[in-house]
Amino acid sequence: MKSLYYLLLFSLVVPLRVTAQTQSDEKTSFTLDESISYALTNAVAVKNARVDSQISESKVKETTGIGLPQINGSVALQHNPKLPRFYSKYTAGQPSIIDLSQIPGIENGDVVAFQNVFQLPSNGTAGITVNQLLFSRSYLVGLKAADTYKDLAYKTEEQTQIQVVEMVTKAYYAVLVNNERIALFDDNIARVDTLLRNTTEMNKNGFSEAIDVDRIQVSLNNLKTDRLKFVNSQNLSLALLKFQMNYPMEKELTVVGNLDELRVNENLFNEYQDGWDYKNRIEYKLLDTQRKLQELDIKNKYSNSLPSLSGYLNMGYGTQSPTIGGLFKTESKIANTAEFGPDRWYPYTAFGVTLNVPIFTGLQHTYQIQQSKLALLKLQNNYNSLKQSIDLSIEQNTLLYKNSLETLKSQQDNMRLADKVARVTKIKYEQGVGSNIEVTDAENSLKQAQINYYNALYDVIVAKIDLDKAYAKLDPSKYATAQPAK
Template identity: 85%
Template sequence: MKPFYRILVLSLVVPLWVNAQTQPDEKSSFTLDESISYALANTVSVKNARIDAQMSEAKVKETFGIGLPQVSGSVALQHNPKLPRFYSKYTEGQPSIIDLSTIPGISNGDVVAFQNVFQLPSNGTAGLTINQLLFSSTYLVGLKAAGTYKDLAYKTEEQTQIQVLENVTKAYYAVLINNERISLFDNNIARVDTLLRNTTALNQNGFAEAIDVDRIQVTLNNLKTERLKFLNSQNLSLGLLKFQMNYPMEKDLTVVGNLTDLTVNENLFNEYEEGWDYKNRIEYKLLDTQRKLQELDIKNKYSNSMPSLSGYLNLGYGTQSPTIGGLFKTESNIPSTSEFGPDKWYPYTAFGITLNVPLFTGLQHTYQIQQSKLSLLKIQNNYNSLKQTIDLSIEQNTTVYKNSLETLKSQRENMALADKVARVTKIKYEQGVGSNIEVTDAENSLKEAQINYYNALYDAIVAKVDLDKAYAKLDPTKYAAQQPAK
């Protein structure tokens, strides 16, 4: 290869290779806030809800456009091989465009069909039609309804975001707690493995029995087996988190966080109860918007019986010719100063207003209004039902949260005691004043206490998330500015 071509190839390939090496990989480590932001930006349900909200905005503009001038243009060419005839009744003594008395054999009262002398076989028109709505109560109500419909779409999007926030939070903490459990398994395995090696050395020197070694070996094998099972379960937890975030399943995902940052205590109740209002719940906002829409629907049905006023303007040009080809010619023997030529396309203009007054519609509007009022009554009844549902939800989740706090406190104390017992038992065994059975029992008790503690911790976190939802504290708007693009 010549030096010139070698340099050319390198100048093209090297920048591409460098760019590929420096291209950043997709983010794979997420905090809780980052997980929620990613989910709000990429979850299909949120995307669809956001599209619905955008569609509602387009619907508002569509409704607004009804009140703007409606302009349409048209061009028409027509040829009549046979023109329709004109008919006239002959009455003696009455004037007529054509003197029918010259027709042989005609008598008083006869109807004569004669050639169309007022129209040529080919004609063309080109014009504009402009319609403007001047007054319509239906249009005014429709504008308000379109705006309310947009509010409903955005509240529905918020409801979807709250659901995603709840699901991602629970899935995230499940993975985070499982990571802590795996670390505990590793510590327990390391501790039991050390105990096994020490006991094996004691057995070889005649200070411990072989059965002691076997018992510890069984404990160690069980720990390793349970850790393997737990790793498989953790993969499922990660899969669930990826699903809730709409994160690619084939890519690795790591959660970043610290359980010590969790706020799980009874001080939350005072914060929640202060300034609490049913209107904070998204379900209440949705119901309130539906009520407004139903009230506007009633107004719309009333407005259908009101008069409407519109104006119109038609303008354009028209011409006629013996042939189609003649429509496109402007030559004429008529002088240009004449009002009849030489241009054979002549303008026309018409304008006016139209008043439409509904008089009788077979009582359809009456019964439509009656149905809409009954639907509004159902919505008003739902207010009481929704309030009772919210009250019950708050009471239930408060009770569950309080119970989970008590359970968590108890399991934390049990885990600390079990850890203390395991340490003391191991020291006693190493000093020859304790038995091997006591050591294995203490290790099993510690493992069980640790499992119970983390189960209680996860239950407390889930209860807190449910309580946050009950008190309308799950706010997706604070993650809006953080949402990354996928």
């Protein structure tokens, strides 16, 4: 009985411990690199791009398979209740398989229909057919095109990964900035709450008026309301980060890091200009690969007008019988003997080569080649357009980064000055040489300065990410080995 009791207890406790452990594992913290690594592994867009790359590899193998032997096997059984008749024209004096002159009433030039003596009603065949492409210029071009198509799929996957790195980085820093904002609100609330308690005591002792207490209470209420707004905004930012990472929405997610690790580099432009080339941009690589594909398409259309050579081999067994059932018997008489053969299926073999020479196709190839050349011309025109677009992107994001840096410096100075003013004003008020209005105004100014500073800081981060993208500095490969920390 005790054994049964412990067994039941064990069966209940162990699942609870496993569940508790699973729930604990769900609480996962991510650094920026780990967030990007998780997204590059789990994001739907990246998964689909990776599947497209695998499809391209299969496409290459499919094209390669065209040049390998094509082998088909077949088995056919057929029964003819009424065999077609043979027809012969009687010509007097001419030799014939059947002596038609013995048929009564036949005249010279008559056509005679007689029963099929060369075929039995039922027949069966079983064999294989082998076809081998020996030479085809179009096939050789197709092999090159298949490799280029695979390269295009890989570059498209890389472009998708770059987009994921960009979006996850922006979402991650949005969460981080909001964390700092909420922490600042907590500090401000604590400071104003302390001021409220001191002012309340001063009011009780007759050193301040009730309206002073009310003003500070209003400031404290506003701070708490603004903090709640940022907390709600933070929940939305976390949801966006989970969405970009394809992280389960129902699971908890926390970010690891702080803004002190962020370094603003004012010499970024000089570093990026060294060794800069349009070919570094993934859009340029994609366009270049599309151009190669189009050139191969033109070559392929030219190749379609060239001869191709293939070989074939047909081999198998065949038989005939008066009935369907007779096809499955294993004995038959051998002609002119009283013996029986081992079976009624007899082998056959045929092989040869086929040379296909296109002669005239109604000028279809001519106009197909013309269309492909015009499509290539469009791609070549896109090079200039892409370069101009990249130049504009670099110039625009460089200007935005410079402006955001200047704004950040200004807002940082404003926040420092506002903090100084708030501290001095509070001291003056507590010493009785300042007014309550000055204190509340200073607190409001500090709060606004802090909001402006973090808005400017996030603008710098976004401008930096956009500038990295413009200079092709967002490299997904460096995140391949990062693993999420638990």
